Amino acid sequence: MSRLPTAINLRKASKTLSLTYGPDEVYNLPAEFLRVHSPSAEVQGHGNPILQFGKINVGLSKVEPAGQYALKLSFDDGHDSGLFTWEYLEQLCLRQEELWSDYLQELAEAGKSRDPSESAIKLML
Structure with missing residues (x-):
C-alpha cells in the first residue's frame, strides 16, 4: 500500500514538484526527472x-x-499522457538518486544529451 503525500507543491520557477510525506519527509522531483x-x-x-x-x-x-x-502532470513540451499513481510517485521519490544515475548512464551509452541543442557523437576507435 502506497502512502499519500500530505502536501503537493508545483514550483514553476525551480521546475520541481515537491511532495511531502508526514511532518519531515520532503522530496523535490525535477520536471526533467519526471518527464x-x-x-x-x-x-x-x-x-x-x-x-x-x-x-x-x-x-x-x-x-x-x-x-x-x-x-x-502536464509538461510544457506538450507531454501530458502519463498518470503518476501514488505508488509510482513514492517510488520515484525513494529511488530518485538511483534512477537518475541509471538514466544518465543510458544517455551516455546511447550517445544522447540532456540538452536539446546538443548532439553527442560516439566515436568507435
Missing part, C-alpha cells in the same frame, strides 16, 4: 522503454488529480 520517467505508453513503449533525451529545459505547466489514485 523522462513518465509512466505513459509514449515513454514506456508498452514494455520496451523509449529513451527520452533533450529534456533539460522542460518544465511542469499543470498538476491535476486523476481520481483518488494518481496525478496527471
